Amino acid sequence: MSECPMTLNGRKLLETELNHLVRVEREEIKQAISEARELGDLKENAEYAAAKERQSIIEGRILDVQSKIARARVINVATLKTDKIVFGATVTIFDNQKEITLTYQIVGEDEAMTDPNKISYNSPLGKALIGKEAGDEVIVKAPKGDLTYEVQDITYG
16 A cells, blocks of 8 residues: 655644534435435436445545555655655745746645645656755647756745
């Protein structure tokens, strides 16, 4: 089983989501299934079918979140001391094509989906940034051609 790196905040977000799924979503879907059963013939009951499908989605997400929490390797960003970009770093880069400055924190996949200023360490840009230092040029292979960035600053914490 592979480790799942995440920040302290990323783990808290997953724990909050799991708590909501188990205590709220699961209970609501139980009620919806119960109400749909009361409507009669289950073979031709669209409400029942929809509720069961929703239940399957919820249970799948619960298992996914539980697995990620179990495999979590929590990185305390505040304790990192390095000049290189590693997981958890907040990086300021200059986009040479658009001539704008961008700032991103490199985080786990779930956490990256919650904030536009966070990118996954598995994304093309995240992978290209890992190991670089301030002043380095970063080239990201993209379908429309290479994208070039310059690392301006790296912070932790």
